[in-house]
Amino acid sequence: MLSSRRSRQVLRNCGVLATVLSATVACSSSTSGHGKGGRVHLAFIYSTTSQNPFQEMAFGAKAAAQDAGNVDLTESAPPKIDGPAEVSQFQAATRTSTDGIAMETLNPDLFVRPLKQASDAKVPVVAVDTAPPDGTAVGLYIGNSNTELGRSLATEIIKHIPVGTTGEVVLGNDIPGLALLGQRLDGMKQVIQAERPTLTVLGPFDSGSEPTENFNKWNDLVKAHPNAVAYLGAGASDAVSLALIEKNTGKKFLVGSCDPDAQALQAVKNGYAAALASPEHWLKGYVALALLAQHASTGQALPQGWWNTGSLIINSDNIDQIIDRQSSEASRKAWFAAEVKKQLADPAQYLKPMNQAN
Known part of the structure; x- marks a missing residue:
């Protein structure tokens, strides 16, 4: 369990994070979005519930949805890597989470047609972790180098x-x-x-x-x-x-x-x-959902290009800190609070053209 001092720090940092995101997604009387004035329906669709990278992204997405305060989030993934099953879940989400979908997949080629269908239905999609396949209208990719x-x-x-x-x-x-x-x-x-x-x-x-x-x-x-x-x-x-x-x-x-x-x-x-x-997957999930929530609530356009959220080396010097960070959803949220605030405050610093993603 976290110490009382650590617990207080978690609560302080999480409060900062919630304040930042609440300001980010505040409604504007001069713009319009699907969720303006009410609940926002978003989804995070990912490859599998069985492995750490995808669990981390889901934790980040969930934290952003909670901080936004007006988001109904659906998280869906197959129990093991199964591209066709994930496609079905994505297609279902385009009908129920019409304000936006963050999508991570290990089978991008299977999503060319489903992504076109989402675009035709005017459902915003942000690619997470894996760059979107060529020939699709997805204009924002959140991922490390x-x-x-x-x-x-x-x-x-x-x-x-x-x-x-x-x-x-x-x-x-x-x-x-x-x-x-x-x-x-x-x-x-x-x-x-x-x-x-x-x-x-x-x-x-x-x-x-x-x-x-x-x-x-x-x-x-x-x-x-x-x-x-x-x-x-x-x-x-x-x-x-x-x-x-x-x-x-x-x-x-x-x-x-x-x-x-x-x-x-x-x-x-x-x-x-x-x-x-x-690859700091939690951060990718958070940023993607925060941007979708902002877009749905205010009508502000999604950034375009590759948003490089960064990465971290873990070794004997920082292993105890990272084990502590990974101990709970709250400790993850507290750790990343300052970085989330910095990235959302200055998107241009993290954006490059999509074709430079590596």
Whole structure:
């Protein structure tokens, strides 16, 4: 449980956040929106309820809806990654959440037609985490730079690898073909090849997305490359799986991965993983819902382009702070309060053209 001092700080920060968003979505007599003067009906549609990245985005969306005060939020996702099921949920939301939808998907190609249907029905859509597919009218994408995320993780990992070291670095890709994970891995390769050219980068190999599959595939990869200098993953399950393999074998690996999954954080805390690169998914969910609520309540146009919400390296220096941050929805909200205020106050600082998203 949070200490009384920490609890008071949470309440103060959450109060600031609510005040900022309430001001952001206050109704204007000179503009019009679907929700003007009444309840706003919004939705967050995402890939799966089973994995940390998507749970984090949902927590952020829920917090923004609560702070807006006039939002009825529907959150929908399949229990496991299932593109067609998510499409059905999105299409249902276009009929019930007509004031706006924030959408995250791992199957963007399946959404070309559904997004056109939403546009034809004049339902505003904001893409979250995954850039919208080409040929759609979605004009706002909320997401971090995944190339930079990969570069920052590799930069942290090579601190543990002396210059001139030889050997293999094994890369794993949870969802081969998904552009954002490919960008993370490209960023990792760029840094390793430039800063530690004596290392041999292998992969990326398919490491599987669902936890059990991910563990089995990493187990096979470790057996095939038992003396690798480092094992790096692009997704949420990789550090969790590799930490378990370390425990099972009694061997110590140099491990880096992405996303602040609770078990991955514990792996850093216990020394089984050197670092995690967090895309700060909570912030993406919050910003997307806050902007949709503002648009619906005031009629103010949605920003256009790629809104880069940023990322964070988690290591032994800040692991205790991040574990504390991740302990509850309230502690997440308190942690991000100042950053939310800063970003919503100056959108231009965070926006770039959509085609620059990386």
